[in-house]
Amino acid sequence: MLNTLGRVVPDTERGFISATNYQSQERILIPEKAVVDKPVFLGSIKAIFDQYHITDGMTLSFHHHLRNGDQVLNQVCREIQIRGIKNLTIAPSSIFPNNAIIAELIEAGNITNIRTNYINGPAAIPIDQGKLKGLLLMDTHGGRARAIESGNLKIDVAILACPAVDYDGNGSGTEGLSACGTLGYAQSDLRYAAKVILITDTLVNRVKQIDFDGKYVDAIVKIDSIGDPEGIVSGTTKITKDPVGLKIARDAAAFLYQAGVIKPGFSMQTGAGGTSLAVAYQVRKMMIQNQIHGSFASGGTNGYYADMLKEGWIDQIYDVQCFDLDAVKSYRDNPRHLAISASKYGNPFEKDPIVNQLSFVALGATEIDLDFNVNVTTDSLGRLIGGSGGHADTAHGAAVTIITTTLAKARLPIIKERVTAITTPGEDVDVLVTERGIAINPRRTDLIDKMKNSQLTIMTIDELMAISHQLSGIPQAIKKPGKVTGLIVYRDGTILDQLYQRL
Amino acid sequence: MLTGIAGTLESNDAMITVTPADKLTIEVKSVVDAFYHDQIVKVIKDTLFDSKIANISVMCQDKGALDYTIRARLLTAISRMEEQNG
Numbered sequence: 001m002l003n004t005l006g007r008v009v010p011d012t013e014r015g016f017i018s019a020t021n022y023q024s025q026e027r028i029l030i031p032e033k034a035v036v037d038k039p040v041f042l043g044s045i046k047a048i049f050d051q052y053h054i055t056d057g058m059t060l061s062f063h064h065h066l067r068n069g070d071q072v073l074n075q076v077c078r079e080i081q082i083r084g085i086k087n088l089t090i091a092p093s094s095i096f097p098n099n100a101i102i103a104e105l106i107e108a109g110n111i112t113n114i115r116t117n118y119i120n121g122p123a124a125i126p127i128d129q130g131k132l133k134g135l136l137l138m139d140t141h142g143g144r145a146r147a148i149e150s151g152n153l154k155i156d157v158a159i160l161a162c163p164a165v166d167y168d169g170n171g172s173g174t175e176g177l178s179a180c181g182t183l184g185y186a187q188s189d190l191r192y193a194a195k196v197i198l199i200t201d202t203l204v205n206r207v208k209q210i211d212f213d214g215k216y217v218d219a220i221v222k223i224d225s226i227g228d229p230e231g232i233v234s235g236t237t238k239i240t241k242d243p244v245g246l247k248i249a250r251d252a253a254a255f256l257y258q259a260g261v262i263k264p265g266f267s268m269q270t271g272a273g274g275t276s277l278a279v280a281y282q283v284r285k286m287m288i289q290n291q292i293h294g295s296f297a298s299g300g301t302n303g304y305y306a307d308m309l310k311e312g313w314i315d316q317i318y319d320v321q322c323f324d325l326d327a328v329k330s331y332r333d334n335p336r337h338l339a340i341s342a343s344k345y346g347n348p349f350e351k352d353p354i355v356n357q358l359s360f361v362a363l364g365a366t367e368i369d370l371d372f373n374v375n376v377t378t379d380s381l382g383r384l385i386g387g388s389g390g391h392a393d394t395a396h397g398a399a400v401t402i403i404t405t406t407l408a409k410a411r412l413p414i415i416k417e418r419v420t421a422i423t424t425p426g427e428d429v430d431v432l433v434t435e436r437g438i439a440i441n442p443r444r445t446d447l448i449d450k451m452k453n454s455q456l457t458i459m460t461i462d463e464l465m466a467i468s469h470q471l472s473g474i475p476q477a478i479k480k481p482g483k484v485t486g487l488i489v490y491r492d493g494t495i496l497d498q499l500y501q502r503l
Numbered sequence: 504m505l506t507g508i509a510g511t512l513e514s515n516d517a518m519i520t521v522t523p524a525d526k527l528t529i530e531v532k533s534v535v536d537a538f539y540h541d542q543i544v545k546v547i548k549d550t551l552f553d554s555k556i557a558n559i560s561v562m563c564q565d566k567g568a569l570d571y572t573i574r575a576r577l578l579t580a581i582s583r584m585e586e587q588n589g
Contacts, residue, residue, distance in 0.1 A: 411567035
């Protein structure tokens with residue numbers, strides 16, 4: 001069956017209809033897990049398997065707040081391997097290069113289904129090769145919260161890394177050896193998993209800031225180290241020095257200003273990459289120059305936003321996860337730096353998710369097509385390189401969604417007639433800013449009208465594609481893909497696209 | 504053995520190595536091979552034809568260079584090879 005974007009989806013699933021279709025759907029909520037009187041302390045990760053009878057066919061969930069330094073998922077995987085448990089579904093909110101052990105468990109049939117919002121690194125390779133027996137389901141951050149609270153993603157045991165835990169089972173993200181800041185992605189797991197285990201390397205009498213409410217916690221395990229601090233939070237991400245990237249950032253900020261988006265009380269989110277950061281920097285410059293105060297910034301946040309908060313250019317930060325140590329510190333010390341759950345952030349069925357209040361979001365793309373559909377899930381060969389994360393959530397919610405990218409990366413044009421896979425539907429993508437020009441989605445007649453007399457180079461996306469073809473040549477067609485390996489699930493649970501084996 | 508090398512392995516560049524040979528061999532290793540293999544071979548062949556060189560061994564390690572970069576790197580590699588010859 002074809003969905004409204006013309007993509008093949010399985011007959012057994014609901015195909016994507018539109019980005020606003022959730023408004024005519026009912027929110028489904030399963031009851032929260034029973035409150036736990038007092039958590040038990042277990043001696044090891046091994047003991048969790050015995051205590052909670054983790055066995056073939058179960059679903060285990062994890063979060064990715066320890067990012068590329070996480071050791072908890074890896075240690076659990078090792079125990080699965082030792083016990084030879086089969087046909088497991090794992091549901092980590094993201095999978096990073098350091099979770100390479102997952103590849104072995106896929107090949108051996110320990111893990112047969114995966115549900116995540118982002119996957120990058122060695123774990124993706126056997127999936128591309130068609131070795132995952134079941135399917136890979138790729139959610140958005142907000143969509144994962146919706147899947148859990150509605151019972152669509154049923155979690156038997158949530159195994160949650162937590163930088164510091166006290167004797168009541170309350171957990172904190174800002175204390176301990178592996179402090180990583182807010183713990184927003186795991187809030188649904190905490191409330192709806194049948195069993196919840198916190199894994200920590202730091203036990204304290206009483207945590208100062210409660211990120212995990214102890215009443216949901218069944219057991220606590222203390223291990224030597226939950227993660228490698230080097231990989232957990234990066235140093236402060238640097239603004240790109242690439243002149244092309246800087247020009248794109250300047251033009252994006254100028255566009256936003258001229259379109260009237262940057263005005264008193266506006267709110268913003270940008271990604272963590274160098275160009276996105278440069279956009280944030282340019283916007284901040286504009287705010288200072290014109291004495292414009294914003295209301296809030298959201299997202300994964302970093303030191304630049306922490307500074308803007310401290311200097312009073314924004315009133316609040318709504319933060320699902322911290323990208324660097326300055327953000328962790330800001331969340332710990334600044335009462336206006338607020339933690340939010342993935343659900344409050346981007347679940348379409350929340351009453352007023354933060355993404356819906358955004359004036360603009362600046363995002364990246366590995367591919368964008370003539371209908372403004374964006375791919376950040378695969379490369380142009382169809383190999384997994386990422387996933388939505390909050391891409392589709394913020395693109396839908398924000399009043400203006402800007403994609404910044406160079407016209408080509410290593411010769412390969414970013415604008416395609418059709419993207420290899422759809423992560424974010426084009427109806428939610430408003431503006432494409434490249435080094436050669438800016439294209440506005442024809443749906444946004446209001447923006448086209450506002451920019452009528454702009455000095456910026458505005459052209460159609462077809463014209464931009466023609467320029468990139470002139471420079472790079474038209475790429476030749478690639479080999480047909482193999483069997484279906486996974487599905488890209490839109491935030492409301494409908495299917496945007498399929499993922500395929502690479503032959 | 505005589506060789507001429509030009510270019511780098513940086514993104515958007517190509518490193519081209521040429522050696523004298525009694526027949527034409529072109530080897531391409533490219534990050535965009537799936538999309539531009541034929542085009543890269545064509546640029547190399549056209550450049551050699553324009554330079555009136557029929558027999559040579561060309562090794563192109565491409566990191567997504569545009570046609571004019573490949574052409575320039577190839578011409579420089581050839582002249583470096585010829586300098587050694589002289």
